[in-house]
Amino acid sequence: xxxxxxxxxxxxxxxxxxxxxxxxxxxxxxxxxxxxxxxxxxxxxxxxxxxxxxxxxxxxxxxxxxxxxxxxxxxxxxxxxxxxxxxxxxxxxxxxxxxxxxxxxxxxxxxxxxxxxxxxxxxxxxxxxxxxxxxxxxxxxxxxxxxxxxxxxxx
Numbered sequence: 845x846x847x848x849x850x851x852x853x854x855x856x857x858x859x860x861x862x863x864x865x866x867x868x869x870x871x872x873x874x875x876x877x878x879x880x881x882x883x884x885x886x887x888x889x890x891x892x893x894x895x896x897x898x899x900x901x902x903x904x905x906x907x908x909x910x911x912x913x914x915x916x917x918x919x920x921x922x923x924x925x926x927x928x929x930x931x932x933x934x935x936x937x938x939x940x941x942x943x944x945x946x947x948x949x950x951x952x953x954x955x956x957x958x959x960x961x962x963x964x965x966x967x968x969x970x971x972x973x974x975x976x977x978x979x980x981x982x983x984x985x986x987x988x989x990x991x992x993x994x995x996x997x998x999x
Contacts, residue, residue, distance in 0.1 A: 916950035
């Protein structure tokens, strides 16, 4: 069920997405509202599942994991059992930061983050291509990240 957001909710969510470390007081000051309604609105949005969690965004390059790879994965069959095996295996691979089952000419789109090309080669050979049911992997290497955001757009 889609929750209806009013303009104040949207302002609060925008601020939280930009900086989840803001206090209720800081948010209240930025949107010219008192502390109690801000607190109540945030708690309501947490309880409604609109706000799932709060996270820190890390700098991949500073941490030494600067290679981002997108991989198209095609399975040998598009059956529930083959997909379940793949889904379970992918969930165990920390290098895979996103995995989406998609329509089109391949079955899954993966976003993989590793230190470098050698690490990706090992990941590809040892982990990804060894998952039961994988038929084909096409990989694309990010040369320059033009835009990256975690902010969810809402109107």
